[in-house]
Every structure is written in structure tokens, then in C-alpha cells.
Amino acid sequence: MTENGSAARGWETVVGLEVHCELSTVTKLFCSCPNAFGSEPNTNVCPVCLGLPGSLPVLNARAVEFAMRIGTALGSSVEASVFHRKNYFYPDMPKDYQISQYDAPINVGGHIELADGTLVGIVRAHIEEDTGKTTHVGGGGRIHDADYSLVDYNRAGVPLVEIVSAPDIRSAEQARSYVTELRAILVATGTSDGRMEEGSLRVDANISVRRAGDAEYGTRSEVKNLNSLRSLGRAVDYEAARQIGILEAGGTVAQETRHWNEEEGRTSSLRSKEEAYDYRYFTEPDLVPLVPSAEEVAAVAAALGPLPAARRHRLAELVAADGAPAPVDQLATVVGLGLDDLVAAAAGAGADARLALARASNEAANRPDEARALDPAAFAELVKLEAAGKLSATQSKSVLAAMLEDGGEPAQIATRLGFEALDPAELEAAVDAAIAAHPAEWDRYRQGDAKVAQFLLGAVMRSTRGRANGKAVAALLEARRN
């Protein structure tokens, strides 16, 4: 069922997200083992993260600073906090407990502004340690029929911040937008690389449905194993439709944890026969409270650069100066990849801001690392050449690709690629040649068949190897018609 279909029948989807974010510190949260992705298994381990008797945790100062940066960026209140032990038996933690924050988290409250302006509340953003990585062997890799499991503790003790949203999200699209925005904030604050595909960002979704206008929330399910934005969006739509199906048939939704299966495109219950988990939280006796001073909180806030929402507003103003609204998707892409300074610099150097935004959000966005290293003056020059019609859109994209590959001056690259702008006589000759070569098509064009214009334009582009300016060709064809 589509979102619109369910909305038309009077249902509203309610989503809250819990995002676990790995901090890009050099070392782990409570020991000096390297915090590194992709090392050989069990090579970044020591007595502390292996839970060996007699070892003691000591808190990583940078992890605390990063958590404070995240809280400040989310508009949270940064408060005195306490660590707790969360007790459970599972081989991903050799201590048989995970150190987390429970009833006194470091960051309380706040909100995220989505690219479309929607505000989503933040409940808390607390510090905790990551668990080891288990691999299930045999039985096709499925947990319930595994022959045995293998454990790698490199990830055990890696610092995490868990960011819990309020149930303010109302659609799959908003859920994706929230994670996109959160990722942009994490990257902008330098606290995480935000790579979902490497597990730096892991999302659990609490999903429920209710009749539009109801004040009470419905019973929610918690969906795990959402490893991409695509999975998140699909799982929200699937789970809402499943719950609506149950409710419309007169049933009740069970509060449970469900597992998203990307291949099958569905969720399944994870409820085991065992009793609900009772984690027996108690304060971690080996760690003392964390009490940031007002000066420390102020220093973190002062060092924080402009955040994505503010940067989008700045860029939107720049682009919309020509009178039309700025394209929201392009703004989000460019700010999310940290290319907004490039666009702003190009506009500052006299290039057309809208065209600069378009190039940055498409061609440059394919290679964000190289794009961030581009010489802003050269990028501005490219946009000016295209805006002046000296390069066609196709040529401009090719020159930009070459600049991203090797750097260099756009005018020189254009010459090297043979992208000298056609002089007007050459262009007219090419158009006349195309008309002469395709008399039947030309007749149809003259009788008003607009679709043939594309065909004739293509012919001119082929004969000029993409050097012709599309708008100029269209104008010439129009002039020849009369």
C-alpha cells in the first residue's frame, strides 16, 4: 500500500528513530585500542575491551567533546551525566554488560530541521560503547539455524552516540530526510564519517499507525537491520501497511521487535520464547560522573561552524536572488556534501549561482572529495563560460569531469578537448547541413511537430561532436522555420 493510499483511508504513520552513530575518534571509548574500520579480526583489543578481570575503563576526552558537539548542534541541553551498566548475556560483549547512559544522559532535548523545514524533536543523545561483531556460520548464515558463531571484538568499545528522536516523523520520505539531515550534521561537526554502508550509522525505527486526528499513539513495533536509506524507507512503508492491514481486519498490533529483510522486502517478528529483556541497569562503579562546566559547553558551541540548515538558508538566498525559488533537492545535496562553500565562492566571483548549484549538485556531487578540493576560481570560470554560451551544457560537464580528475583551468581543458566554441557561421552551416540531410524531418518540424526538434538538435550535436550550444541551435531552427 502506498503512503497516499493509506492517508486517503484516514491513517497516519508515526515514526521515531534511534540512530547509533560511531564517533571518529582515534581510540575506543574506555581504552586506548585503535578505533579503526576494516582491521584484521581481534587485532584492536586489550584487557579493557575484552573485559578481562582487573581492567578498568577510563573515558576518552575526545569522545566526550564529540558528544557535546553533537548535542550542541542538535540544540540539546548538555547536562551532567552518569554511566550505567546494561546487563545481558550475548557474546558480542565479553564483559556481559555494555556501558551506556541511562537516566542521566549527556544531551537532553533539541530538534533537527529537515531540508523541507519540518522540525523533528530530539529526546536525548547519549554516549555508549559499541559491541563486537558476530558472524553466524552454517545454516545459510541465518541466526536461528546457525551451526556456530564467530566473534570479532575490534568494534567492542568503539564510542557511539545514540540519538533518539521524538515520534514526530510522519512518512518514509521524512524518515529518510531525517537521517540524511542527521548525517549532514555529524559530518559538518566532524564527529563521524556518517557512512551507513560501513555501519558508522545504524538506524532502528519505531513505527506505529493511528487514525488521522487521534491524540493517542498506536502500538509500535521496533524494526532493526535498516542498513541504508532505501531499506529505511521501504521498511516504514511496509510496516505501516502491515499494521493498517491488521487493524482494518479488527486485529491488534503486537508491541515487538521486528527484523527487516531487504531481499524479501518485509519485516518478521524477532520475539523469542525467552522473557522480555531485563537489563538490570545500575550505575557503573568504575566510572565517575561527567560534569561539563558552563565554560566547556560554551567553548564547544563557539567552535561549531555553521550547521547544514543555516547553510541551506544562506545558499537558498544566494540562488533565489534571481527571483525564482532555489531547488530544495539541490540545496540538500550540495550542503550535505559540503560543497556549498564552492558554490558561494563561485557566486562571489560573479558566476551564476543557480547554474553553479546545478553543476555542484550533479557532476561535482559524484566525486565529492575531489569537488571539495576544486579551485573555486576555476569552478567559477567554468560556470561563466557555460552561462555565456561559450561551452554547451554537455561540454561544460565534460570539462568539469576533467577538472575533478586532474584539476586545471577550464578554458585550457576546453581547448585540449577540442571544445572551442563554434563561431556563428560554423554553427549556421551545421544547422543548414542537418536540415538538408533530413528533409522529411524538417518538413514535420515546419508543420509544428516539436518532437522532431530534438532529432535535428541531435544531428547537429553529432556533426559538431557536442560543441554546439543547444539553445543557439534551437533558436536557429526556429529562425529557419519562418
Place this chain on the structure above:
Amino acid sequence: MSLPVGADYLSILRHLVALYDTGVTEGFSRDDVVYVARLARLDLEPSEVDLYAAQLGSILDHVAAVTGLDTTAVPATAHPLELANVLRPDTPGPTLPRDEVLSQAPHAEGGRFRVPPILGEAP
């Protein structure tokens, strides 16, 4: 008395203390002992259940005695030491040799700890 699921032990203690305050003095029941033992994966004989119920009950009696004190002038603390913000710099230190680490495990395979098949997802 049944323990609320997900409650932390401080709140359980507070709950028990509250019971004492209101005159309920049934202490730690056999059911409570059986429940906590199951969470801790302890297999207790019936005689042990009785023994621990009595012992835990006496601990709770002791805690209950604390509630008789006037603590209005004592600030709340999260740790017996008067310390906060014990931090270390984010600089790497030595790790253990993997062979030595895995030699302590009953089974290892491909550089990883090998453990019995796991029922259910990680909590």
C-alpha cells in the same frame, strides 16, 4: 512482589524501601530470587532459594534502616568518590597479540572467537 521489567536495581531498592515505609515487610520473596537467578543464569537448589531470600531480605532491612535517617541536608551523589570528569587523551596505546588473546578461548577460527550458536538477535 513482582519486579517491573526493565527496572534498574536502584529503583527496585527504592521500591522495596517504599514498601517498608508503608509498613509492608514481606522482604525478598522466593519468586524474586528465582527471577533474579534466571537473569543471572544461576541454577539454584530450592534450599538455596530459601537461603538467599532470607539473606537478601536482611540486606533490604538494612537499606530500610537508612530511610529512617534525616538526609534532607545531604546532597545526592552518583559515586562514593568526590570525583568527576576523569578523562584520558585520545591517543592510541598497545594492543594484545591476537594469538595470545585467542589462546585463552576454548575455540577460535579464522582469527575470531568461536562460540556456540546464538539464539535470537543481539538485544
